[in-house]
Amino acid sequence: MNPKKTVIFGLLGTVLDGAGKREDRWQKWRPTVSLFQHEELLVHRFEFLHDEIRDGLAGRVAADIATVSPETKICQHKVQFRDPWDFEEVYGTLHDFMHAYRFDPDREDYLIHITTGTHVAQICMFLLAESRAFPGKLIQTAPPHRSRRPNTGSYTIIDLDLSKYDRLASRFRQKMRDDVSYLKSGIETRNAEFNRLIERIERVALHSTAPLLLTGPTGAGKSLLARRIYELKHQRRQVAGPFVEVNCATLRGDAAMSALFGHVKGAFTGAVSDRPGLLRAADGGMLFLDEVGELGTDEQTMLLRAVEEKKFLPLGSDREVASSFQLVCGTNRNLQADVAQGRFREDLLARINLWTFRLPGLRDRTEDIPPNLQYELDQFARSTGAHVTFNKEAASRFLAFAASSEAAWTANFRDLNGAVVRMATLAPGGRITVGEVEEEIARLKAAWRREAMTGSDEDVLRRMLSDEQFDELDRFDLVQLAEVIRTCRHSRSLSDAGRALFAASRRRKSSANDADRLRKYLARFGIDWHDLFRE
Amino acid sequence: MITIDGSMGEGGGQVLRTSLALSMLTGQPFRIEKIRAGRDRPGLLRQHLTAVRAAKGICGAEVVGDAIGSQELTFTPCMVSGGHYEFAVGTAGSATLVLQTVLPALLVAKERSTLLLEGGTHNPWAPPFDFLQRAFLPLVGRMGPKVRVELDRYGFYPAGGGRFRVTIDPVAQLAPLELVERGEIHRKRATAIVSQLPMDIALRELKVVGKRLGLVVDPPDIVFVKDPVGPGNVVLIEVESENVTEVFTGFGQHGVRAEAVAEKVAKEVRRYLAAGVPVGEHLADQLLVLMATAGGRFRTVAPSRHTTTNIEVIKAFLPSEIITACVDEARGVWEVEAKKM
Numbered sequence: 001m002n003p004k005k006t007v008i009f010g011l012l013g014t015v016l017d018g019a020g021k022r023e024d025r026w027q028k029w030r031p032t033v034s035l036f037q038h039e040e041l042l043v044h045r046f047e048f049l050h051d052e053i054r055d056g057l058a059g060r061v062a063a064d065i066a067t068v069s070p071e072t073k074i075c076q077h078k079v080q081f082r083d084p085w086d087f088e089e090v091y092g093t094l095h096d097f098m099h100a101y102r103f104d105p106d107r108e109d110y111l112i113h114i115t116t117g118t119h120v121a122q123i124c125m126f127l128l129a130e131s132r133a134f135p136g137k138l139i140q141t142a143p144p145h146r147s148r149r150p151n152t153g154s155y156t157i158i159d160l161d162l163s164k165y166d167r168l169a170s171r172f173r174q175k176m177r178d179d180v181s182y183l184k185s186g187i188e189t190r191n192a193e194f195n196r197l198i199e200r201i202e203r204v205a206l207h208s209t210a211p212l213l214l215t216g217p218t219g220a221g222k223s224l225l226a227r228r229i230y231e232l233k234h235q236r237r238q239v240a241g242p243f244v245e246v247n248c249a250t251l252r253g254d255a256a257m258s259a260l261f262g263h264v265k266g267a268f269t270g271a272v273s274d275r276p277g278l279l280r281a282a283d284g285g286m287l288f289l290d291e292v293g294e295l296g297t298d299e300q301t302m303l304l305r306a307v308e309e310k311k312f313l314p315l316g317s318d319r320e321v322a323s324s325f326q327l328v329c330g331t332n333r334n335l336q337a338d339v340a341q342g343r344f345r346e347d348l349l350a351r352i353n354l355w356t357f358r359l360p361g362l363r364d365r366t367e368d369i370p371p372n373l374q375y376e377l378d379q380f381a382r383s384t385g386a387h388v389t390f391n392k393e394a395a396s397r398f399l400a401f402a403a404s405s406e407a408a409w410t411a412n413f414r415d416l417n418g419a420v421v422r423m424a425t426l427a428p429g430g431r432i433t434v435g436e437v438e439e440e441i442a443r444l445k446a447a448w449r450r451e452a453m454t455g456s457d458e459d460v461l462r463r464m465l466s467d468e469q470f471d472e473l474d475r476f477d478l479v480q481l482a483e484v485i486r487t488c489r490h491s492r493s494l495s496d497a498g499r500a501l502f503a504a505s506r507r508r509k510s511s512a513n514d515a516d517r518l519r520k521y522l523a524r525f526g527i528d529w530h531d532l533f534r535e
Numbered sequence: 536m537i538t539i540d541g542s543m544g545e546g547g548g549q550v551l552r553t554s555l556a557l558s559m560l561t562g563q564p565f566r567i568e569k570i571r572a573g574r575d576r577p578g579l580l581r582q583h584l585t586a587v588r589a590a591k592g593i594c595g596a597e598v599v600g601d602a603i604g605s606q607e608l609t610f611t612p613c614m615v616s617g618g619h620y621e622f623a624v625g626t627a628g629s630a631t632l633v634l635q636t637v638l639p640a641l642l643v644a645k646e647r648s649t650l651l652l653e654g655g656t657h658n659p660w661a662p663p664f665d666f667l668q669r670a671f672l673p674l675v676g677r678m679g680p681k682v683r684v685e686l687d688r689y690g691f692y693p694a695g696g697g698r699f700r701v702t703i704d705p706v707a708q709l710a711p712l713e714l715v716e717r718g719e720i721h722r723k724r725a726t727a728i729v730s731q732l733p734m735d736i737a738l739r740e741l742k743v744v745g746k747r748l749g750l751v752v753d754p755p756d757i758v759f760v761k762d763p764v765g766p767g768n769v770v771l772i773e774v775e776s777e778n779v780t781e782v783f784t785g786f787g788q789h790g791v792r793a794e795a796v797a798e799k800v801a802k803e804v805r806r807y808l809a810a811g812v813p814v815g816e817h818l819a820d821q822l823l824v825l826m827a828t829a830g831g832r833f834r835t836v837a838p839s840r841h842t843t844t845n846i847e848v849i850k851a852f853l854p855s856e857i858i859t860a861c862v863d864e865a866r867g868v869w870e871v872e873a874k875k876m
Contacts, residue, residue, distance in 0.1 A: 003602040026765040039580035067696035070623030
């Protein structure tokens, strides 16, 4: 066992340490000397800071310390404060001292004595310890309280690492739980991965003003989460300005530039007055750019400059304007792939994806369907005033469907929201029965099937494949695979689809087993027949 | 290995110091647990650590657990070697307690020793220097070794900073000590010492002890400390008898009147005189460890908790039989006998 050595740093207290005449100084409480008079506090070294003028007093104090504490090595350091009440000077001097000092925290424990020195010096020492420029704890001494022992007094060691205090730590944990719960809109989600994700977001959101990027499929809750992050930061007084949300997919052409960056009167035909633009509206607040991947290249360039320099040029203006906001972006696209294809600026992506959080879709969180279902019912009650419930059988029927492979949930929580609103509206007497549920299941299935049939090649494939798989596809395969999938979905069975797809070869009798050929083709993309009907 | 329960009896630093002294003396390793358990600052304090390190230095011991607040310590002694040693005690802790720890082993070491001890010389929780010099060490001399002490500087609480030198001429084997009769009282003497405090304090103290003990205090015997390190005051009463000299000490304290200090020590002296025994309570404590190795007996007042605790620790290290018996209940006279096995 080799216990760590204790090292104390302290400033000479010109008043308290100089207490008493030479004769009766031992009758007085002198904070610096008192540090070394405690039987249970063994100090191996004292780094004693004082100025030139007080050399005499410092010498006497050091000699008295040596008497009461022969175990302590005393190192005197001269530090000069022209004005010991000047914060900048004192902080700078102490900071330089600490910076130059060779700390060895593996072998030594450090304490800094905050009872002596001006109040400014005490504040500086506190700040140095708090910022870890001084890697130790605070020690505060106090005079004796009518003690028999005339001058030893007491001391308190204060650790600024708040996590070391059980009650504080549990309070912070509770606060964090509250915040996390707030970000989840109070929904008691059970999916462990999702819960971890939200905890991470909470930590980052409250400790960083860097841009956040929220990815994930449509309807996964990016927009709601962005607004919740803003509200949490607003409550904490971390942002004062407004929450400005815009879906970039709705911005096209000249209007996009103007909407985002504003214009001056007369910038173009129809610009009859100044328009500040959304970026300026978000000044001091938060800007949420949803579908950021849909932004045009010019807008991307402007946005990059606005994010990097907090300045941009409104349309038609020759004067830059400033706006400082926290940027949150949302996308369901693979922006890396867009960068590779030259559709998205690499430098802008690097700026906005310092923190990327991928929100899982509803199908990856089936255990969260029941609490979300309850949440949707509560929301319905709040907006319509109608309290609607499921009967037991209806609830279990709906949940069984919702978690099954039959349910595609292509628009994720947006689909769930729509389903609940429809069932709740149609429910007789505020009670959803199996009837409404079956009707809704049929409606959802039909909608998903329609979507699967009518979607663009890209939509069809994106729903089938992972982002990585999709990005690997050549355009050539993209068209072919999309058509194969559509055909399959129209068919009753694999053989049926095979017959349809290979009808020509079949007529020439050059193909023996259409079903097998189709199965092998799909397998090349990791697709199984049954996968096709999950969506 | 010998295991000592550090919380036994009065459970303070004395258990540790006695264990260290006996371990060095007998060459037996020991482990002490629950050091100062139940105190508001449990475990080893600085003064204990100094004693442990002094003991370690003198016998080249291997030590585990020598840290502030440690409640367990293992001490494995090697060879005791005499020579020159210097020890300094912080917080005005008593340097005499360090001497008490290392002395028994050095009394029977092969070489002569010289020690330079710094720290408190006169503080209320330890035998003061004058007691060692005039009461205890002459009795040690009767057991064979010659020990001389010389005070360089006084060290009072809270400043400490005292210093004294010790010269030890050892013997191979301590002779038994027999101290049953006090004999005729030759002389009673009161001395007051003041450091950085008004002379008046000394005068008032001497006046009270003079009146209570029937002493002539004119001219007053006052030591006015030159080149003082810090303030302090004691009043010493020396009772010199045919077979023994006892020294009693009153400690001046901040906020306690000089007269009260003097009254307290005078009362202690009167109790000793009334009991008619040669050995007072504190002297008994000091003699025990040495007598346990050399054999002998003495008469004293009713054993204190301190004394009974010491006996328990001794029994853990030595096969000696220590018998304490009350021989005169009316006057509270006890006899302590150590039979060497």
